[in-house]
Amino acid sequence: MLKKLTILMLVVAMLGTFAGCKKAAPVEEMVLKYNVGAEPQYFDPRKATGIPEFTMLLNLFDGLMRYDNQGQIVPSVAESYTVSTDGLVWTFKLKDTKWSNGEPLTAGDFEYAWKTALSPEIASEYSYQLYYIKNGEKYNSGELTNADEVGVKALDDKTLEVTLEAPTPYFTSLLSFTTYLPINKKLDQSNPDWAKSADNYVSNGSFKLTLWDHNHTIEMVNNPNYWDKGKVKLTKIVFSMVEENTTEMLMFENGEIDWGPNPPPAELDRLKAEGKLTVNPYLGTYYYLFNVTKKPFDDIRVRKALMFAIDREAIVKNITKSGELPATAYVPPGVPDATPGSDFRKVGGDFFKAYDPDEAKKLLAEAGYPDGKGFPTFVLLYNTNERHKTIAEAIQRMWKETLGINCTLTNQEWKVYLDNRNNLNYDVARAGWIGDYTDPMTFIDMWVTGGGNNDTGWSNTQYDEYVRIAKSTGDQAARMDAMHKAETILMAEMPIGPIYFYTRPELIKPYIKGYYTSALGYTDFKEAYIEKH
Incomplete structure (x- = not known):
């Protein structure tokens, strides 16, 4: 699962696929039905480890940086950033953005998220992705016990300073990964179980969580407090959790889902011949x-x-x-x-x-x-x-x-x-x-x-x-x-x-447009829409 460059390098490595150049009139209610395949193990960005979680989390949250629909890393919550001449100190200026509950997102939320992800108490499997930060590994191992010694600090509500252990040319790519996403500090401190249900879930991305029927369905809707909400066209995404590949295929062919990422191997030749298979x-x-x-x-x-x-x-x-x-x-x-x-x-x-x-x-x-x-x-x-x-x-x-x-x-x-x-x-x-x-x-x-x-x-x-x-x-x-x-x-x-x-190989209805599928395994639905069909 992130984490993780000249533009030429990025294009070669990402090999992303952007769907949808032709534009048609969108449908009024745009509900995308996607089979994610499995119940998420964790829905806290600090602890998530699998592709099912990543696809959903990267539509629920925005980090400092993100990949755009051309596969290029661009600022997201970050308005701008500077890097010291030795490549060690990165200073980020943040946009004015909000959490899905309307509260302002601050640089302190990033500092809190990264430091708690490094804490032994969280036991994040991906904590090592934060070892690029000065003293990150020492804090995670317990060699250091003072979180203030970790090289991330909110200088004010809109300025985040990050000091690295060594120059890291791909640090901007790392910043788009789930372990580097922000967490609502106030919520996490008052309710440590916030990520276990939709009832109290707060995020800052293009969608917000509204339903989590465990082992069955997850629903997220367009986030009205998203900083770039003008680009978000889908009304809702419904994620089903069907692990059996043949069942997924039948759901796709019966119109119960629009997207199935795990077609059965025995049916690939037929699906390809019928034009139903997309290979990314x-x-x-x-x-x-x-x-x-x-x-x-x-x-x-x-x-x-x-x-x-x-x-x-x-x-x-x-x-x-x-x-x-x-x-x-x-x-x-x-x-x-x-x-x-x-x-x-x-x-x-x-x-x-x-x-x-x-x-x-x-x-x-x-x-x-x-x-x-x-x-x-x-x-x-x-x-x-x-x-x-x-x-x-x-x-x-x-x-x-x-x-x-x-x-x-x-x-x-x-x-x-x-x-x-x-x-x-x-x-x-x-x-x-x-x-x-x-x-x-x-x-x-x-x-x-x-x-x-x-x-x-x-x-x-x-x-x-x-x-x-x-x-x-x-x-x-x-x-x-x-x-x-x-x-x-x-x-x-x-x-x-x-x-x-x-x-x-995936099953994708031809009327789904505007999405971006990354070679890193996730699909971004920020600009996706459904053509009339």
Whole structure:
């Protein structure tokens, strides 16, 4: 999930899709029906971790910066900003904006949100995204206990000063991410449970929350107190929470929803032939996690054997079918390297073959399991989704046929699945990561020791050091070199196994116009509208 540049770099990395150049008379009541797929785990921007939450939160809130409908990062709540000559001190002047309840939004709301996101009490998995701020990591770890030492300060109601640990060229991109969104300080202090229902929910974006029927429906309406409300055309967005892909497709075809982001793999060819499928870019990697604290997955040879036995070409050709690429590395294409116009993936190259059954058999035998003899049956965990199920079934067969080993498949609903991953209550688990911003660091810093998204139990001090180097210098060549070295370690020890690089096949009614779909995984409905049809 963010976080996360010349204009050329941004265009290449974001690969965003803006829909709607032709304008027709809009309908009077514009209600967009979107299947988000799962109940949000958290609806507090400080704690959200998944794409379902991100899409909704980035329509409910505005940060200092945001991506516009051309994929360029622009000021939002910020009126303007300046940066010191050493690149460390950023000073933001804020627009006159309001919360959805009519209260004025202040620089103090940003300061409060960021500092509480760093507090151990909040236990935000994304707190590390704020480590770019001076003393952010020390405060989060408890090394410092005085929040005043964290490098964010409201100089007055309309001025926010941010001091960084090191020059960060992509800081403006980070500022659009959910962990950098503001929180209504007054509300959070008086009602810590404000984000658990629609009753007291307050936001500052183009829409405001009006209904949260848990595990069923979320509704948000046009926010009359939004600073840029003249551009917001939709009356309401209704988010359904249907996890089953085939049901989503039937709802789309029956007119019950306008947008379904998870079409079933078995129907992709038909949907494409009928012109119902839209494929958008997606800056991310689909992979499997190993719990390296459990035997036999504490053995690098076992982890590599399982990954080399996967026929990635077969998966993208026969299952995903939407232009995905077999992943033979971790960081996907579309992320810039040090030289303008260069690509981190092209510079780094491949780390293994897309399918290497002979090497897989050899490694498993070296680990003490020739032809799979003596290898324990294990559980492959995935969150409920037809695509994940189909992929897991295919990989289960590949492991059996190539290595002679057995696994059972277990699916769980989103929140339960995340809890088990976070608590290392699994053997092997499905996972995916979509960049939070357009820099390799959004992928690389996940796997530092104790990182909030490092659900593997893996730790490597040299890897941690390369990440530290990349974060502590403004020299782009040195940063990229350190991150390439970190990725080399990650792929050599393989606590995660990349399977393919994402695209984003979706079902979208042709009368939905004006939206912006980002390669970072979210959809912005600020300027969306519905054509008469």
